[in-house]
Amino acid sequence: MDGPHEDGSAEATSEGAEQRPAKKEQKQRSFWKELPILIGIALILALVIKTFFVQAFSIPSGSMQNTLQIGDRVLVDKLTPWFGAEPERGEVVVFHDPGGWLNDEPVQQNNNAFVRGLQDVLSFIGLMPSANEKDLIKRVIGVGGDTVECHGTGPLKVNGVALNEPYVYPGATPCGDKPFGPIKVPKGSIWVMGDHRNDSLDSRFHQDQPGGGSVPVDNVIGRAFVVAWPISNWATLPVPDTFDQKGLAAAMPFAPPAAGAALAVPAVWWLRRYRR
Numbered sequence: 001m002d003g004p005h006e007d008g009s010a011e012a013t014s015e016g017a018e019q020r021p022a023k024k025e026q027k028q029r030s031f032w033k034e035l036p037i038l039i040g041i042a043l044i045l046a047l048v049i050k051t052f053f054v055q056a057f058s059i060p061s062g063s064m065q066n067t068l069q070i071g072d073r074v075l076v077d078k079l080t081p082w083f084g085a086e087p088e089r090g091e092v093v094v095f096h097d098p099g100g101w102l103n104d105e106p107v108q109q110n111n112n113a114f115v116r117g118l119q120d121v122l123s124f125i126g127l128m129p130s131a132n133e134k135d136l137i138k139r140v141i142g143v144g145g146d147t148v149e150c151h152g153t154g155p156l157k158v159n160g161v162a163l164n165e166p167y168v169y170p171g172a173t174p175c176g177d178k179p180f181g182p183i184k185v186p187k188g189s190i191w192v193m194g195d196h197r198n199d200s201l202d203s204r205f206h207q208d209q210p211g212g213g214s215v216p217v218d219n220v221i222g223r224a225f226v227v228a229w230p231i232s233n234w235a236t237l238p239v240p241d242t243f244d245q246k247g248l249a250a251a252m253p254f255a256p257p258a259a260g261a262a263l264a265v266p267a268v269w270w271l272r273r274y275r276r
Helices: 002-052 113-124
Strands: 054-058 073-077 092-096 135-143 147-150 180-184 189-193 220-229
Touching: 054 220, 092 189, 135 147
Parallel strands: none
Antiparallel strands: 054 073, 073 220, 092 135, 092 220, 135 189, 147 180
8 A cells, every 4th residue: 555655645746846837937927927017107107206296306507506516416396386386485496497598508419319219208207307408496586576686795685675695605795796686576477596696697697588587487397395315415405594584474475385395205216407
């Protein structure tokens, strides 16, 4: 009785050994079938987050030093504007070129057609900077209805109230080399300036263009609320206390509190470029 029992065990063991590689091969085939679906879902999520919630931008110029350094990556809240919020004084915002601000910036194109096509696709979903889009980053100084001015070595004034600006680049004056005003900011627009007043082509330099140097609120992409990279430069970007002064707050338009910051953690690192 021992002989037949041993033969049966050997046969069962042999069948089990054959089934294990088959199951492993089936799992591998299933993974490769699911991989394109997983990639597609990830790309769709990346596009949705980039379009509606939070987007990262890379800083290539020194116009916002020392608040932002060249190479910093900031996260921008794109959700709050969907609920009707408008930029407030003191915020650092990203906006599309209102026209004529970046005409002297050449668009760099790769000579390789395949690389150009790949960049177009990746920039569409937010995984690469676009070579064609022209965005800027500045600080909001005045909103619609405000009167802004700066003479001599300063100070910069909004509605007649002098601003204390510790964020201005060391050695630069509040007016930089371009005194202006008084100028009344049109409704639905903002007056913006870089923190490095001697190295920023901002509202001061475009007073001869439509809008008198002001930027339409509709051009604003969102508010930059944190420097996320490099880690050594990590910092939040709050509104400076000087913008809470009594003469300014009275004219400040209502805006719901920022909600986009809560979505920063799952955000994908999409890179576009700011220019001066």
